[in-house]
Amino acid sequence: MSVAASCTLKAILAASAPVAIILRRGPTEQVCVIHWDLSRDRFEIGQWFKGRILEAALSPGGKWLVAFCSKHGRTWTSLSRSPYLTAHAIWHKADHWPGGGCFPTDDRLLLKHSKEETEVNAFAGRIPDEIIVELVDLRDIAGIELQAGSWQAIPVEWSRRSSDPSSERLPVWAKTAQLGHRLIQTGRGQFFLENPHEAMSVDVSSFDWRDLDSSTPGDLLFSTQGRLYRLNATRLLEGFKELEAAEEIVGASTLLADFTNLAFEPKAAPTWALPS
Numbered sequence: 001m002s003v004a005a006s007c008t009l010k011a012i013l014a015a016s017a018p019v020a021i022i023l024r025r026g027p028t029e030q031v032c033v034i035h036w037d038l039s040r041d042r043f044e045i046g047q048w049f050k051g052r053i054l055e056a057a058l059s060p061g062g063k064w065l066v067a068f069c070s071k072h073g074r075t076w077t078s079l080s081r082s083p084y085l086t087a088h089a090i091w092h093k094a095d096h097w098p099g100g101g102c103f104p105t106d107d108r109l110l111l112k113h114s115k116e117e118t119e120v121n122a123f124a125g126r127i128p129d130e131i132i133v134e135l136v137d138l139r140d141i142a143g144i145e146l147q148a149g150s151w152q153a154i155p156v157e158w159s160r161r162s163s164d165p166s167s168e169r170l171p172v173w174a175k176t177a178q179l180g181h182r183l184i185q186t187g188r189g190q191f192f193l194e195n196p197h198e199a200m201s202v203d204v205s206s207f208d209w210r211d212l213d214s215s216t217p218g219d220l221l222f223s224t225q226g227r228l229y230r231l232n233a234t235r236l237l238e239g240f241k242e243l244e245a246a247e248e249i250v251g252a253s254t255l256l257a258d259f260t261n262l263a264f265e266p267k268a269a270p271t272w273a274l275p276s
Helices: 139-150 157-162 165-169 233-238 244-253
Strands: 008-013 020-025 031-037 042-048 052-058 065-071 074-081 087-092 101-105 108-111 122-127 132-135 171-177 182-186 192-196 199-202 209-213 219-224 227-231 256-257
Touching: 008 052, 008 209, 008 219, 008 227, 020 052, 031 052, 052 101, 065 101, 101 256, 182 209, 182 244, 199 244, 219 233, 227 233
Parallel strands: 108 132
Antiparallel strands: 008 020, 020 031, 031 042, 052 065, 065 074, 074 087, 087 122, 101 108, 171 182, 182 192, 192 199, 209 219, 219 227, 227 256
């Protein structure tokens, strides 16, 4: 009797288009990049990578993927056409952290590398003409990345819900849906789904990943145990009083895909995804 491989799913939503990528991690040192059409909930397998993708970001329109990768003790940042990993440009790291980057706009990539790591001996490939690469101050990158994903800083009062007094000094971020409900991310890595109309919230930290679909009135998207779910925004608000735990959210949601049985398969990037 075969046993499905243990895996986790993390999705990265494009900021201005109804598309996303899913990073399916598992087994160890294997990652699959999957394209997700949010408008139809259709999926397309991109490429597998035998290594680790530590961070990734999409351009707002979903065309470009920047990924911070690790394999055999080496790390680098690559720029490729989503959902493929065949690199148009690579920046090698002199150390293991940090790396990657983010896209404030479709034509602007903020790179988390030192100036020395962008010189000729640490760079390979060719930066596409449509993209301007800038180095970013690492002290500012967390806020820039969150804002690129439509997260906004909110008053610190939210952090006082934690029993840890030191949490009051940590930032708190919120992503607000069209219908008014919002997802809260605390500085300690906790996540809460909040309905301000009812002054209620539910802890969704146990999910592997969670976000709000801005291409809808605010559907809740989340993953757990290799499965991907959607909870309709209207249904979410109508039944919020009954959603007291993450398990009840799973029961109220629609299962979109189960990627637990996906296995490594070599796949070449199509012509349109290759460097010119």
